[in-house]
Amino acid sequence: MTENNKNLPSWFTLVASIALVWNLLGLMSFVAHLMTSTEMLDATMPANEAALFKDYPMWATWSFGLAVISGSLGALALLLKKRLSLILFMLSFIAVIAQNYHAFVLVDSYAVYGAGSLTMPVLVLVIGGYLIWLSVKGSKEGWLK
Secondary structure, three states: OOOHHHHHOHHHHHHHHHHHHHHHHHHHHHHHHHHHHHHHHHOOOOOOHHHHHHHHHHHHHHHHHHHHHHHHHHHHHOOOOHHHHHHHHHHHHHHHHHHHHHHHHHOHHHHHHHHHHHHHHHHHHHHHHHHHHHHHHHHHHHHOO
């Protein structure tokens, strides 16, 4: 057993695994976003929601993709006990902020979706912040190589 595995908390692998599942769910959401057609929007969403989706700029789509891809890679790196997880989680966090800037500053998603529109973005930011903190702690404690 290596030195960093001796002092690795028993919960670490479970948390890293949950982080990977969480980020893979985000990746699936991104793929669904890319595959959503205008016809599907018109058939399944109220007009004001469909309008927000149709006007979604390419840079916000790229931010979404960058957030979930770097988050998934960060979670994989965390599971593999690699310090690279910190950089990947920070990149993901910045991309999430850019995506939320579009959703809540440039367009008023809150006005269309209501207070419920804040739940997922806040949860994503809290989990992202926690994963950054965990990567920093893991590096300091010697859990990550």
